[in-house]
Each structure stands twice: as C-alpha cells, then as structure tokens.
Amino acid sequence: MSNKTSLKTSFVSAVICIFVSLCFVQSVNAGSIVSWGDRRFDGRDFENAQFQAIAAGGWHSIALKSDGSIAGWGDDIYGQASPPAGDFVAIAAGGAHSIALKSDGSITGWGWNYYGQASPPAGNDFAAIAAGDLHSLAITKSYAGDFVSPYGVDFIDFAVLGLAWYSQPGDGNWNAICDISEPNDNVIDELDLEVFVENWLRGVE
Numbered sequence: 001m002s003n004k005t006s007l008k009t010s011f012v013s014a015v016i017c018i019f020v021s022l023c024f025v026q027s028v029n030a031g032s033i034v035s036w037g038d039r040r041f042d043g044r045d046f047e048n049a050q051f052q053a054i055a056a057g058g059w060h061s062i063a064l065k066s067d068g069s070i071a072g073w074g075d076d077i078y079g080q081a082s083p084p085a086g087d088f089v090a091i092a093a094g095g096a097h098s099i100a101l102k103s104d105g106s107i108t109g110w111g112w113n114y115y116g117q118a119s120p121p122a123g124n125d126f127a128a129i130a131a132g133d134l135h136s137l138a139i140t141k142s143y144a145g146d147f148v149s150p151y152g153v154d155f156i157d158f159a160v161l162g163l164a165w166y167s168q169p170g171d172g173n174w175n176a177i178c179d180i181s182e183p184n185d186n187v188i189d190e191l192d193l194e195v196f197v198e199n200w201l202r203g204v205e
C-alpha cells in the first residue's frame with residue numbers, strides 16, 4: 001500500500017469514526033417518549049420528536065425538547081401542564097406544579113402555587129432544580145468568595161477581598177459580602193482569606 005493510499009484510508013477511517021460517534025451522541029441526547037402505567041392523565045406518546053429530558057409530576061408530565069422549549073401534557077387543572085415559552089436547560093415536575101431552569105440561570109414556575117411552590121426566588125444564580133409534591137428546590141451557583149461575575153472564585157474576587165482587607169463595619173472600605181468566615185465576625189481578615197483560598201484552589205464555579 002502506498003503512502004498516499006494509506007493516508008486516504010486513514011482519513012476515511014477517521015471520518016467514519018467521527019460520524020459513528022456523532023450518531024451515538026445524537027441517539028443518547030434526543031429521542032421519542034413512551035409512557036406506561038396509569039395512562040388516564042399521562043398516556044401520551046411522542047414519536048419522531050427530539051427530547052433531552054423528561055419529568056413526571058402527580059398527574060402531569062413535562063418534557064424538555066432539544067431546542068430548549070418544553071412540552072406538557074396530562075392533568076392541567078392548575079396549568080401545570082402548560083409551560084411558558086423560553087430557552088430552558090432543566091425541568092422538574094411536582095405534584096401539581098412545574099419548574100424549569102432557564103439558560104440564563106433563572107428559574108420559572110407554573111401550576112398550583114398554594115404553598116408558593118411555583119414561585120421560585122428571583123435571580124439567575126441557579127445551577128440545578130428539583131420539585132417535590134408541594135415544594136421545590138434549587139442549587140445556587142455561588143460559593144463563598146464568588147463576589148462578582150464571572151462565576152467562579154478568581155482574581156477579580158481577590159481584588160474585591162483585598163479592597164476590604166482588615167475593615168470592620170463603619171470603615172470606608174468595609175464590604176459585608178467579604179465576611180465569609182463562619183460564623184461571620186464583622187472583620188475581613190485571615191479567616192475570610194482562608195475560606196476564599198480554599199474555594200479558589202478547588203476551582204468551584
């Protein structure tokens with residue numbers, strides 16, 4: 001086999017490998033939905049659609065499509081199966097409510113809200129969500145020491161800490177967000193720096 005033929009064979013093999021890999025990724029990340037069990041409220045199948053996540057509530061279901069929109073079906077008496085439009089990255093279904101995490105890190109909720117379970121806190125600092133029967137949960141992105149964007153503990157946050165160094169309430173350079181030692185002790189000192197450095201070294205984001 002000549003060098004030219006060998007190169008050509010290698011190239012074709014590489015292209016085939018990439019193609020097969022892409023097909024595999026596609027089949028894992030998106031597909032149709034099937035359901036089973038009591039189908040009185042929840043018996044809808046989606047064929048030939050592209051989904052990346054699903055969630056089952058009390059009597060309703062929601063699914064996150066590959067394009068970031070959400071489909072809902074089943075019991076919709078409180079509007080729990082009628083999701084708003086938006087660009088979402090995660091979903092969770094509760095007893096009669098639903099919540100979804102937007103690509104900007106904020107959370108939207110809809111459906112039964114008697115206990116406030118469909119009214120998530122404001123902000124765009126969230127990384128993950130979960131829904132119970134009558135409550136909801138979220139994990140925030142922020143960590144001690146992550147004072148300002150971009151997310152993560154870095155040099156910019158270090159500068160903020162430096163400006164507040166050895167300050168106490170009433171001082172001109174006092175900055176309460178830098179008091180990250182536990183418990184807070186109203187002084188920015190080595191204890192806060194210790195927490196800060198730990199998170200910086202861990203590379204938390």
Ligand SMILES: [Ca+2]
Pocket residue numbers: 145146147148149150151152153154156157
């Ligand atoms: Ca930061």
Ligand SMILES: [Ca+2]
Pocket residue numbers: 178179180181184185186187188189191192
């Ligand atoms: Ca402190």
